[in-house]
Amino acid sequence: MKSIAIWAAALCVGFGGGAAKAALVVGATISAQQDGSNYDYTIVLTNSAASTVNVGTFWFAWIPGQDYLKTSPSSITSPAGWSSAITHFPDAPTNGYAIQWVAGSGASPDPTKAITPGSSLTFGFTSADAPSEVFGNSTFFNHPSVLTSFVYEGAPFRGESLQFTVAAVPEPSSLALAAFGTLGGAVALRRRRAKAPGSGARVDSINS
Template structure:
Protein backbone atom coordinates (compact mmCIF):
# COMPACT_ATOMS: atom_id res chain seq x y z
CA UNK A 1 0.00 0.00 0.00
CA UNK A 2 2.82 2.44 0.85
CA UNK A 3 4.45 1.79 -2.52
CA UNK A 4 1.18 2.52 -4.32
CA UNK A 5 0.65 5.79 -2.40
CA UNK A 6 4.24 6.87 -3.05
CA UNK A 7 3.96 5.98 -6.74
CA UNK A 8 0.65 7.85 -7.05
CA UNK A 9 2.10 10.90 -5.30
CA UNK A 10 5.19 10.94 -7.52
CA UNK A 11 3.01 10.50 -10.62
CA UNK A 12 0.92 13.48 -9.51
CA UNK A 13 4.06 15.60 -9.12
CA UNK A 14 5.70 14.49 -12.38
CA UNK A 15 3.95 17.02 -14.64
CA UNK A 16 5.29 19.82 -12.41
CA UNK A 17 8.82 18.55 -11.79
CA UNK A 18 11.67 19.71 -13.97
CA UNK A 19 9.21 21.09 -16.50
CA UNK A 20 10.09 23.53 -19.22
CA UNK A 21 7.47 25.09 -21.49
CA UNK A 22 8.63 26.70 -24.71
CA UNK A 23 8.03 26.33 -28.42
CA UNK A 24 7.90 22.95 -30.12
CA UNK A 25 9.67 21.08 -27.28
CA UNK A 26 7.95 20.67 -23.92
CA UNK A 27 9.75 18.31 -21.53
CA UNK A 28 10.04 17.12 -17.95
CA UNK A 29 13.08 15.51 -16.42
CA UNK A 30 13.03 13.67 -13.11
CA UNK A 31 16.20 12.45 -11.33
CA UNK A 32 16.22 9.58 -8.84
CA UNK A 33 19.06 7.57 -7.28
CA UNK A 34 20.08 4.52 -5.27
CA UNK A 35 23.29 3.93 -3.30
CA UNK A 36 25.82 1.58 -4.94
CA UNK A 37 28.60 0.98 -2.40
CA UNK A 38 30.60 4.21 -2.16
CA UNK A 39 28.89 5.50 -5.36
CA UNK A 40 25.37 6.33 -6.48
CA UNK A 41 23.37 5.05 -9.45
CA UNK A 42 21.30 7.88 -10.95
CA UNK A 43 18.32 7.56 -13.30
CA UNK A 44 16.78 10.40 -15.27
CA UNK A 45 13.31 9.89 -16.72
CA UNK A 46 13.04 12.31 -19.62
CA UNK A 47 9.50 12.82 -20.91
CA UNK A 48 8.66 14.61 -24.13
CA UNK A 49 5.18 15.83 -23.23
CA UNK A 50 2.25 15.28 -25.58
CA UNK A 51 2.07 19.06 -26.09
CA UNK A 52 5.42 19.00 -27.93
CA UNK A 53 5.44 19.15 -31.70
CA UNK A 54 8.99 17.79 -32.16
CA UNK A 55 10.79 14.59 -31.17
CA UNK A 56 13.99 14.62 -29.10
CA UNK A 57 17.23 13.23 -30.54
CA UNK A 58 19.73 14.80 -28.12
CA UNK A 59 19.63 15.12 -24.33
CA UNK A 60 22.67 16.84 -22.82
CA UNK A 61 22.56 16.53 -19.03
CA UNK A 62 24.26 19.09 -16.73
CA UNK A 63 25.27 21.28 -19.66
CA UNK A 64 24.60 24.47 -21.57
CA UNK A 65 26.74 25.55 -24.52
CA UNK A 66 30.28 26.06 -23.24
CA UNK A 67 29.57 25.02 -19.63
CA UNK A 68 29.58 21.59 -17.92
CA UNK A 69 28.13 21.41 -14.39
CA UNK A 70 28.81 18.00 -12.77
CA UNK A 71 31.47 18.24 -10.06
CA UNK A 72 33.32 15.04 -11.02
CA UNK A 73 33.35 12.80 -14.06
CA UNK A 74 30.65 10.11 -14.01
CA UNK A 75 32.10 6.62 -13.61
CA UNK A 76 29.75 5.34 -16.32
CA UNK A 77 26.76 6.42 -18.39
CA UNK A 78 24.08 4.06 -19.68
CA UNK A 79 21.82 5.30 -22.46
CA UNK A 80 18.50 3.72 -23.41
CA UNK A 81 18.53 1.24 -26.29
CA UNK A 82 19.25 2.97 -29.60
CA UNK A 83 21.10 5.86 -27.92
CA UNK A 84 24.78 6.59 -27.28
CA UNK A 85 26.43 8.44 -24.40
CA UNK A 86 29.53 10.59 -24.12
CA UNK A 87 30.94 12.25 -20.99
CA UNK A 88 31.98 15.79 -21.93
CA UNK A 89 34.55 18.09 -20.30
CA UNK A 90 35.44 20.81 -22.75
CA UNK A 91 37.48 22.81 -22.36
CA UNK A 92 39.58 20.46 -20.24
CA UNK A 93 40.25 22.98 -17.47
CA UNK A 94 39.89 22.76 -13.68
CA UNK A 95 37.38 25.63 -13.91
CA UNK A 96 34.97 23.47 -15.95
CA UNK A 97 32.87 20.52 -14.79
CA UNK A 98 31.54 17.46 -16.59
CA UNK A 99 28.34 16.66 -18.48
CA UNK A 100 26.75 13.71 -20.29
CA UNK A 101 25.61 13.90 -23.89
CA UNK A 102 23.03 11.30 -24.94
CA UNK A 103 21.99 11.16 -28.59
CA UNK A 104 20.25 8.97 -31.16
CA UNK A 105 19.46 8.98 -34.84
CA UNK A 106 17.20 5.91 -34.73
CA UNK A 107 15.03 6.11 -31.56
CA UNK A 108 13.93 9.70 -31.03
CA UNK A 109 11.60 10.45 -28.11
CA UNK A 110 8.28 11.31 -29.77
CA UNK A 111 5.74 13.60 -28.11
CA UNK A 112 4.07 11.68 -25.28
CA UNK A 113 7.00 9.26 -24.80
CA UNK A 114 9.70 8.86 -22.14
CA UNK A 115 13.17 7.31 -21.92
CA UNK A 116 15.36 6.50 -18.91
CA UNK A 117 19.00 7.64 -18.93
CA UNK A 118 21.40 6.39 -16.27
CA UNK A 119 24.82 7.19 -14.86
CA UNK A 120 26.97 6.23 -11.87
CA UNK A 121 28.86 8.85 -9.91
CA UNK A 122 30.91 9.13 -6.74
CA UNK A 123 29.03 12.38 -6.03
CA UNK A 124 26.31 12.17 -3.36
CA UNK A 125 22.73 13.21 -4.19
CA UNK A 126 23.17 16.46 -2.24
CA UNK A 127 25.94 17.39 -4.69
CA UNK A 128 24.21 16.23 -7.90
CA UNK A 129 20.92 17.94 -6.95
CA UNK A 130 22.65 21.11 -5.76
CA UNK A 131 24.23 24.03 -7.56
CA UNK A 132 27.34 23.75 -9.67
CA UNK A 133 30.61 25.03 -8.23
CA UNK A 134 31.45 26.28 -11.72
CA UNK A 135 30.40 29.44 -13.56
CA UNK A 136 27.53 31.35 -11.88
CA UNK A 137 26.44 28.35 -9.79
CA UNK A 138 23.43 27.19 -11.84
CA UNK A 139 21.54 24.07 -10.73
CA UNK A 140 23.60 21.04 -11.79
CA UNK A 141 20.48 19.62 -13.47
CA UNK A 142 20.41 22.48 -15.99
CA UNK A 143 20.29 20.67 -19.34
CA UNK A 144 19.45 20.95 -23.04
CA UNK A 145 17.41 18.88 -25.47
CA UNK A 146 17.53 19.15 -29.25
CA UNK A 147 15.09 17.89 -31.85
CA UNK A 148 18.11 16.92 -33.97
CA UNK A 149 21.74 16.11 -33.33
CA UNK A 150 23.66 18.49 -31.01
CA UNK A 151 23.24 22.12 -32.09
CA UNK A 152 20.69 21.15 -34.78
CA UNK A 153 16.94 21.65 -34.85
CA UNK A 154 14.83 23.12 -32.10
CA UNK A 155 16.37 23.30 -28.65
CA UNK A 156 15.18 23.83 -25.10
CA UNK A 157 17.02 24.61 -21.89
CA UNK A 158 15.41 23.18 -18.74
CA UNK A 159 16.28 21.89 -15.27
CA UNK A 160 16.02 18.21 -14.36
CA UNK A 161 14.23 18.04 -10.99
CA UNK A 162 14.88 15.44 -8.30
CA UNK A 163 12.35 12.99 -6.90
CA UNK A 164 11.44 14.05 -3.36
CA UNK A 165 12.84 11.79 -0.66
CA UNK A 166 10.17 9.30 0.50
CA UNK A 167 10.17 10.79 4.02
CA UNK A 168 9.65 14.34 2.73
CA UNK A 169 6.97 13.18 0.33
CA UNK A 170 5.12 11.28 3.06
CA UNK A 171 5.24 14.30 5.38
CA UNK A 172 3.88 16.45 2.57
CA UNK A 173 1.03 14.03 1.93
CA UNK A 174 0.18 13.99 5.64
CA UNK A 175 0.44 17.77 6.01
CA UNK A 176 -1.50 18.69 2.85
CA UNK A 177 -5.00 18.00 4.25
CA UNK A 178 -4.16 19.87 7.47
CA UNK A 179 -2.90 22.87 5.50
CA UNK A 180 -6.01 22.82 3.30
CA UNK A 181 -8.26 22.75 6.38
CA UNK A 182 -6.33 25.65 7.93
CA UNK A 183 -6.66 27.70 4.73
CA UNK A 184 -10.41 26.97 4.60
CA UNK A 185 -10.84 28.09 8.22
CA UNK A 186 -8.97 31.33 7.51
CA UNK A 187 -11.16 32.00 4.48
CA UNK A 188 -14.34 31.43 6.49
CA UNK A 189 -13.12 33.79 9.23
CA UNK A 190 -12.19 36.43 6.67
CA UNK A 191 -15.57 36.06 4.92
Protein backbone atom coordinates in the same frame (compact mmCIF):
# COMPACT_ATOMS: atom_id res chain seq x y z
CA MET B 1 31.62 5.89 -23.00
CA LYS B 2 34.03 8.51 -24.27
CA SER B 3 35.07 12.09 -23.73
CA ILE B 4 34.48 14.59 -26.49
CA ALA B 5 35.48 18.18 -27.17
CA ILE B 6 32.99 20.73 -28.44
CA TRP B 7 34.46 23.39 -30.72
CA ALA B 8 33.71 27.06 -30.12
CA ALA B 9 32.11 27.43 -33.52
CA ALA B 10 29.60 24.73 -32.69
CA LEU B 11 28.84 26.40 -29.37
CA CYS B 12 27.85 29.57 -31.15
CA VAL B 13 25.39 27.59 -33.25
CA GLY B 14 24.00 26.02 -30.08
CA PHE B 15 23.16 29.37 -28.52
CA GLY B 16 21.11 30.41 -31.52
CA GLY B 17 19.35 27.15 -32.38
CA GLY B 18 15.64 27.03 -31.67
CA ALA B 19 15.45 30.38 -29.88
CA ALA B 20 12.74 31.72 -32.19
CA LYS B 21 10.29 28.83 -31.69
CA ALA B 22 8.83 26.82 -28.83
CA ALA B 23 8.28 23.49 -30.56
CA LEU B 24 9.83 21.44 -27.74
CA VAL B 25 8.04 20.88 -24.44
CA VAL B 26 9.89 18.45 -22.16
CA GLY B 27 10.12 17.44 -18.53
CA ALA B 28 12.38 15.10 -16.59
CA THR B 29 12.87 13.69 -13.12
CA ILE B 30 16.01 12.34 -11.47
CA SER B 31 16.28 9.98 -8.50
CA ALA B 32 19.26 8.52 -6.65
CA GLN B 33 20.08 5.23 -4.94
CA GLN B 34 23.25 4.60 -2.96
CA ASP B 35 25.54 1.96 -4.41
CA GLY B 36 28.40 1.38 -1.99
CA SER B 37 30.49 4.55 -1.96
CA ASN B 38 28.81 5.72 -5.18
CA TYR B 39 25.29 6.64 -6.25
CA ASP B 40 23.17 5.33 -9.11
CA TYR B 41 21.11 8.07 -10.75
CA THR B 42 18.03 7.44 -12.89
CA ILE B 43 16.60 10.12 -15.19
CA VAL B 44 13.23 9.79 -16.90
CA LEU B 45 12.93 12.26 -19.79
CA THR B 46 9.48 12.90 -21.26
CA ASN B 47 8.77 14.62 -24.55
CA SER B 48 5.37 16.17 -23.88
CA ALA B 49 2.43 15.46 -26.13
CA ALA B 50 2.36 19.24 -26.62
CA SER B 51 5.68 19.07 -28.49
CA THR B 52 5.66 19.25 -32.26
CA VAL B 53 9.07 17.61 -32.81
CA ASN B 54 11.10 14.67 -31.50
CA VAL B 55 13.98 14.77 -29.01
CA GLY B 56 17.17 13.44 -30.57
CA THR B 57 19.73 14.78 -28.06
CA PHE B 58 19.60 15.02 -24.27
CA TRP B 59 22.54 16.89 -22.73
CA PHE B 60 22.43 16.60 -18.94
CA ALA B 61 24.05 19.12 -16.55
CA TRP B 62 25.07 21.34 -19.44
CA ILE B 63 24.40 24.49 -21.42
CA PRO B 64 26.57 25.54 -24.37
CA GLY B 65 30.07 26.13 -23.03
CA GLN B 66 29.41 24.99 -19.44
CA ASP B 67 29.49 21.57 -17.72
CA TYR B 68 28.07 21.33 -14.19
CA LEU B 69 28.79 17.93 -12.59
CA LYS B 70 31.53 18.04 -9.93
CA THR B 71 33.27 14.84 -11.10
CA SER B 72 33.17 12.59 -14.13
CA PRO B 73 30.58 9.77 -13.93
CA SER B 74 32.11 6.30 -13.57
CA SER B 75 29.52 4.64 -15.82
CA ILE B 76 26.54 5.56 -18.00
CA THR B 77 23.36 3.69 -18.94
CA SER B 78 21.72 4.58 -22.26
CA PRO B 79 18.35 3.66 -23.79
CA ALA B 80 18.44 1.14 -26.64
CA GLY B 81 19.73 2.80 -29.78
CA TRP B 82 21.23 5.80 -27.97
CA SER B 83 24.91 6.59 -27.43
CA SER B 84 26.56 8.58 -24.65
CA ALA B 85 29.59 10.78 -24.18
CA ILE B 86 31.04 12.61 -21.18
CA THR B 87 31.74 16.23 -22.04
CA HIS B 88 34.37 18.39 -20.36
CA PHE B 89 35.35 21.28 -22.58
CA PRO B 90 37.32 23.32 -21.90
CA ASP B 91 39.51 20.84 -20.02
CA ALA B 92 40.17 23.17 -17.09
CA PRO B 93 39.71 23.13 -13.29
CA THR B 94 37.09 25.86 -13.70
CA ASN B 95 34.83 23.55 -15.72
CA GLY B 96 32.87 20.49 -14.63
CA TYR B 97 31.46 17.47 -16.47
CA ALA B 98 28.24 16.68 -18.31
CA ILE B 99 26.63 13.77 -20.14
CA GLN B 100 25.48 13.92 -23.74
CA TRP B 101 23.02 11.30 -25.01
CA VAL B 102 22.21 11.08 -28.73
CA ALA B 103 19.69 8.93 -30.61
CA GLY B 104 22.03 6.84 -32.75
CA SER B 105 25.34 8.65 -32.36
CA GLY B 106 26.77 12.11 -32.84
CA ALA B 107 28.30 10.99 -36.13
CA SER B 108 25.26 8.96 -37.27
CA PRO B 109 22.01 10.23 -35.72
CA ASP B 110 19.07 7.83 -35.91
CA PRO B 111 15.74 9.70 -35.93
CA THR B 112 13.86 6.41 -35.51
CA LYS B 113 15.28 6.14 -31.95
CA ALA B 114 14.34 9.71 -30.97
CA ILE B 115 11.75 10.43 -28.27
CA THR B 116 8.47 11.17 -30.00
CA PRO B 117 5.87 13.56 -28.52
CA GLY B 118 4.04 11.88 -25.66
CA SER B 119 6.83 9.35 -25.03
CA SER B 120 9.55 8.88 -22.40
CA LEU B 121 12.96 7.22 -22.11
CA THR B 122 15.10 6.34 -19.09
CA PHE B 123 18.76 7.33 -18.76
CA GLY B 124 21.21 6.62 -15.97
CA PHE B 125 24.69 7.12 -14.60
CA THR B 126 26.82 6.21 -11.60
CA SER B 127 28.84 8.85 -9.79
CA ALA B 128 30.77 9.51 -6.61
CA ASP B 129 28.87 12.81 -6.35
CA ALA B 130 26.26 12.68 -3.59
CA PRO B 131 22.62 13.66 -4.21
CA SER B 132 23.19 16.86 -2.22
CA GLU B 133 25.75 17.82 -4.87
CA VAL B 134 23.91 16.60 -7.98
CA PHE B 135 20.57 18.03 -6.82
CA GLY B 136 22.15 21.30 -5.67
CA ASN B 137 24.05 24.15 -7.28
CA SER B 138 27.18 23.67 -9.32
CA THR B 139 30.56 24.66 -7.90
CA PHE B 140 31.44 26.02 -11.35
CA PHE B 141 30.63 29.23 -13.22
CA ASN B 142 27.92 31.33 -11.52
CA HIS B 143 26.64 28.34 -9.50
CA PRO B 144 23.51 27.39 -11.47
CA SER B 145 21.56 24.24 -10.68
CA VAL B 146 23.55 21.15 -11.65
CA LEU B 147 20.29 19.81 -13.12
CA THR B 148 20.21 22.50 -15.82
CA SER B 149 20.08 20.64 -19.13
CA PHE B 150 19.45 20.92 -22.88
CA VAL B 151 17.57 18.96 -25.51
CA TYR B 152 17.83 19.16 -29.29
CA GLU B 153 15.41 18.00 -31.93
CA GLY B 154 18.11 16.07 -33.78
CA ALA B 155 21.85 15.71 -33.36
CA PRO B 156 23.65 18.17 -31.05
CA PHE B 157 23.18 21.76 -32.27
CA ARG B 158 20.63 20.62 -34.88
CA GLY B 159 16.99 21.65 -35.10
CA GLU B 160 14.89 23.02 -32.28
CA SER B 161 16.47 23.26 -28.83
CA LEU B 162 15.34 23.92 -25.28
CA GLN B 163 17.05 24.63 -21.97
CA PHE B 164 15.23 23.24 -18.91
CA THR B 165 15.87 21.94 -15.39
CA VAL B 166 15.48 18.30 -14.40
CA ALA B 167 13.32 17.86 -11.27
CA ALA B 168 14.91 16.00 -8.35
CA VAL B 169 12.87 13.26 -6.67
CA PRO B 170 13.69 13.24 -2.93
CA GLU B 171 15.37 10.16 -1.48
CA PRO B 172 13.13 7.95 0.71
CA SER B 173 15.18 8.97 3.76
CA SER B 174 14.55 12.62 2.95
CA LEU B 175 10.82 11.98 2.65
CA ALA B 176 10.82 10.18 6.00
CA LEU B 177 12.70 13.05 7.63
CA ALA B 178 10.23 15.56 6.20
CA ALA B 179 7.29 13.48 7.47
CA PHE B 180 8.87 13.24 10.94
CA GLY B 181 9.36 17.00 10.99
CA THR B 182 5.72 17.58 10.05
CA LEU B 183 4.55 15.17 12.77
CA GLY B 184 6.79 16.86 15.32
CA GLY B 185 5.33 20.22 14.41
CA ALA B 186 1.79 18.92 14.83
CA VAL B 187 2.62 17.46 18.24
CA ALA B 188 4.17 20.73 19.39
CA LEU B 189 1.11 22.64 18.22
CA ARG B 190 -1.24 20.34 20.15
CA ARG B 191 0.87 20.74 23.26
CA ARG B 192 0.69 24.52 22.98
CA ARG B 193 -3.07 24.26 22.68
CA ALA B 194 -3.32 21.82 25.56
CA LYS B 195 -3.52 24.55 28.19
CA ALA B 196 -6.60 26.68 28.62
CA PRO B 197 -5.82 30.41 28.31
CA GLY B 198 -4.76 31.81 31.69
CA SER B 199 -5.70 28.72 33.70
CA GLY B 200 -2.46 26.79 33.57
CA ALA B 201 -4.54 23.57 33.58
CA ARG B 202 -4.22 20.97 30.83
CA VAL B 203 -7.42 20.27 28.93
CA ASP B 204 -6.07 17.28 26.99
CA SER B 205 -2.92 15.21 26.84
CA ILE B 206 -0.68 13.47 24.37
CA ASN B 207 0.78 10.11 25.17
CA SER B 208 4.51 9.96 24.56
